Amino acid sequence: MSYLKQIDVENFKSWRGKQIIGPFLRFSCIIGTNGSGKSNVMDAISFATGERSSSLRVKHLRDLIHGAHVGQPVSRSATVCLTYCNDEEEETQFSRSITGDSSEYRVNEVQVNLSQYLRQLEEIGIIAKAQNCLVFQGTVESIALKDPKERTKMFESISQSRELSSEYEQKKAAMLRA
Numbered sequence: 001m002s003y004l005k006q007i008d009v010e011n012f013k014s015w016r017g018k019q020i021i022g023p024f025l026r027f028s029c030i031i032g033t034n035g036s037g038k039s040n041v042m043d044a045i046s047f048a049t050g051e052r053s054s055s056l057r058v059k060h061l062r063d064l065i066h067g068a069h070v071g072q073p074v075s076r077s078a079t080v081c082l083t084y085c086n087d088e089e090e091e092t093q094f095s096r097s098i099t100g101d102s103s104e105y106r107v108n109e110v111q112v113n114l115s116q117y118l119r120q121l122e123e124i125g126i127i128a129k130a131q132n133c134l135v136f137q138g139t140v141e142s143i144a145l146k147d148p149k150e151r152t153k154m155f156e157s158i159s160q161s162r163e164l165s166s167e168y169e170q171k172k173a174a175m176l177r178a
């Protein structure tokens, strides 16, 4: 199973110029004082897995550029590159850049469209369309307070087992009939 090894950022939110976040282990913990940029790390991961601006705590994609939050963007573009590593220590790089509000996606430096990008992420087990894979600040409580059926649905969508549920029900019914 692939894990996130490193994040390279350039002019993204609180990072000015090119900077490296990581390397991470299979389990990593980020600590820091209030406002130090912990949630920005989550935003960087969401951004580079194809998320839209509405879920990234900004109105427009261009607001993600360093300095844009105070009306002084340092550049017209920003980039986040995620390096995933599999069990054989092979690396795959997923990178998203914005220029103004338009995005470009690259897998191992080759430009692809968004659906190819999301498909290649899925191939290494990153299911971007399954919301809640990333649990953001303040949402732990809302997950805990979901009713059990809703919570089950959420885990089914993250694990993609929901797609198998009709097959499961058919096989269960056949077994009960036998």
Ligand code: ATP
Binding pocket: 012, 013, 014, 015, 032, 033, 034, 035, 036, 037, 038, 039, 040, 041, 063, 064, 065, 066, 067, 068, 069, 137
């Ligand atoms: P808390 O513990 O309060 O949740 P945090 O560590 O999660 O804090 P973040 O929300 O990740 O903090 O980071 C907030 C910081 O990011 C602020 O200081 C803000 O100035 C900075 N920031 C946000 N957008 C930009 C931007 N476009 N350019 C530069 N800095 C930015």
Ligand code: MG
Binding pocket: 038, 039, 040, 137
């Ligand atoms: Mg935070």
